[in-house]
Amino acid sequence: MRGGLIALFSYPVTREEHTAIIEFIGRAVGGEQPPMDVEADAIIRALFKRNPDAAYRVTMMAMALAAHSAGVKPVERPRSRRWFTILFERREAVRERREPEISSHVIQL
Numbered sequence: 001m002r003g004g005l006i007a008l009f010s011y012p013v014t015r016e017e018h019t020a021i022i023e024f025i026g027r028a029v030g031g032e033q034p035p036m037d038v039e040a041d042a043i044i045r046a047l048f049k050r051n052p053d054a055a056y057r058v059t060m061m062a063m064a065l066a067a068h069s070a071g072v073k074p075v076e077r078p079r080s081r082r083w084f085t086i087l088f089e090r091r092e093a094v095r096e097r098r099e100p101e102i103s104s105h106v107i108q109l
Helices: 015-029 038-050 054-070 083-098
Strands: none
Touching (some): 038 054
């Protein structure tokens, strides 16, 4: 994952991964909880409202940290190849096609 986070899920997520997310949130908000700091809650809600992706990112980070502390292995995802790498690979392939064959015979003068 970007930013050094561990990838827990495939993309797009499977039905089992959906279930894992729902269960994780259920465990996080269920049961006996300490009293909530109203000011901190207001700050967090405002930040989540301004940054809609934050809920997803924070959930993935929390799940990654929980999985890491539990010793769960992350999902192995193939890394996407960036356009810059692909560009140089293509350039090298074109260069190899153009290079003349070098004779293995040695000419002595």
